[in-house]
Amino acid sequence: ERSDWRKFFSEFQAKGTIVVADERQADRAMLVFDPVRSKKRYSPASTFKIPHTLFALDAGAVRDEFQIFRWDGVNRGFAGHNQDQDLRSAMRNSTVWVYELFAKEIGDDKARRYLKKIDYGNADPSTSNGDYWIEGSLAIS
Template sequence: MPFQTAIAACSVCALIACLAGEARAETRRVIAADPLAKEMTGRDVSFLARDLETQEACLLENSDLETRHGPWSSFKIPNLLIALETGAADGLHAERSWDPQRRPAAGYWPEDWRRDQTLESAFRRSAAWYFQDVAVDVGAQTYRTVLDAWRYGNAAAPEASDRFWLDRTLRISVSEQVAFLSRLLSGSLDVAPKNVEALATASLDRRSPEISLHGKTGSGPLVPGDFSRPFEGWYVGWVARTGMQPIPFALYARAATYGEIREFRREFALRMLTECGYLPDGFDR
């Protein structure tokens, strides 16, 4: 099923639920942490997913769902939409030239950041400078207005800042990440369908004939700029299923080093989605 068809179906179902007075209260399923303790060693992990078809939430035991954290590059999900909605980019093909004088490469930059980018390549590669340039074009007031309307965390975007999502000024909780995606995917946000479609294209991680996984990682040091301190990270996205509403999810992890969360974020999120019954065994192989 094309993604936009699924979004339309979500909107219809959301309307039915509203007219019914939201008769179906959310149920919660908790995945025990003890059997997963070895995989989580040395890490603090929180996970939440919400099946918009059944209104079931599935979470990892002892998850902290309400504390707000810096979103880091998981903010590229709303930022891509904001770029498209405001005209700062006219599509996934929108190219920006890297100016090494204006945006000098830091030592940790991968090689694929050090070149011109399109909106899609910058999203997939997590090229921060592209979205910093977008932030300058969009402006802080527009960010605050949009993020407040979307109820995205604390909606903080200081004037003259092009890195508010990278310095922990903007903060969001696990539950707020999932709630934002739930509103987006159910069609209750004022976002053009073509821009939601563009996000689905850019965020596609893996697909099978019946299921597609969409997601974005993000990470950074708890003390911005101090790479010797503990790191925090995200894997945020949704599972799209043929003929059914999607399943937004968010995983947050914290550990002593970046290496301890780099691959773990995505791998453990998929493990949790499998434990919840939202992905089949072996989906990622």
């Protein structure tokens, strides 16, 4: 266990784990901070933006990085969310409402196929909220 990596979390009063697989040698080395936590599954939350963006591009839910998504006027408590977005700003600001649009456009069945294709966690996009990567059933370890 790499207990010296604790500082990366304690400095910010955060909980987390780090797992690094060193596959340069035939017998792969695993470097781990908090091995118990590393075995649990959690919501991917904001880390899901990268695969979600790729799914949206592939499915045609977004044309390119210049497409504008018009803000609906709902105040979401974070200034970066309360404005029109393009793909770059949506990623930079973690603009959940844009990713909810993508999820709706992609649909559960296609999302499940994408998740299975890349072997992403439990590949379960079910939710009652629309944001399956935050409060839904999707979980990664």
